[in-house]
Amino acid sequence: MASTPDSISVEGLTRRFGDRAVVDDVSFTVPGGQMTGFVGGNGAGKTTTMRMIMGVLGISEGTVRYGEHEITTADRRRFGYMPEERGLYPKQKILEQLVYLATLGGTDKAAATTEASELLDRFGLLDRAGDTVEKLSLGNQQRVQIIAAVMSQPVALVLDEPFSGLDPQAVDSMADLLREHTARGVPVLFSSHQLDLVERLCDRLVVLAQGQVRAQGTSAELRTAGPERYRVTLGSDAGWVRDLPGIHTVDVDGPTALIELDPGGGTGAAAGVDPTSTGSDPRVDALVRAALERGGVRELTRVVPALSDIYREVTA
Structure with missing residues (x-):
């Protein structure tokens, strides 16, 4: 793990649609080597914030920094991102799709095939590698989406509801996988409605409501605030x-x-x-x-x- 792992810093992030600010002056940091839980009700602004971090949505005001500099397109290409709506091709075969996505990020095809196969095996899907995505249950599609996000050793992970639809065994497998990434200094930001899960897994929490940060810190800090x-x-x-x-x-x-x-x-x-x-x-x-x-x-x-x-x- 790097001695000074890079963090993701959101500074005064704002997104307006017309006169309405759906994200309003949001600031927080996702430290390297830690899991940060992003919680809030429907419409709180979590997905919009994550899309701005990833450059999928334009920023009205504010900045996103990675380490000591303002985030670049090159930085974002090295991030693992899991969108709220699955971004997989339903009629493409699972293994072929994972390899294709990894090679877009610069990974050698042979190395991508080995890594994808190992991750599919880890999530109990290796025997489905030749199936198309649409043939999988929603929970298994979620597993494949997670695998796509963590392929090619990403330098940061931004995951929108990664645990949605997963059974308890898959949740544990996913948690172990995320811990392996934080152990090598990767900042991990994930949103979830499952507060008990966030409390169990996360080093820090950010609570969003009506587009604004209402609380942030460790569980202990929030409890004693x-x-x-x-x-x-x-x-x-x-x-x-x-x-x-x-x-x-x-x-x-x-x-x-x-x-x-x-x-x-x-x-x-x-x-x-x-x-x-x-x-x-x-x-x-x-x-x-x-x-x-x-x-x-x-x-x-x-x-x-x-x-x-x-x-x-x-x-x-």
């Missing part, structure tokens, strides 16, 4: 916690309350204290002392939000 929340269960009714200063009570159900620390009102995470510990903020300490005077504390737990909760909150 919001206010601290705790679930407290007391020995008696917890309604009184609503009166504590510096604490917002999200919900009370009998002896259990979900509380949120008002930003800037304490010393916890802002002072470098472990955000997963309890009692790290004076407001939490005050809550515990008050609870002990009223019958004790049965539970006090830091609530770490799931990625799906963060997604719903930032895209609302």
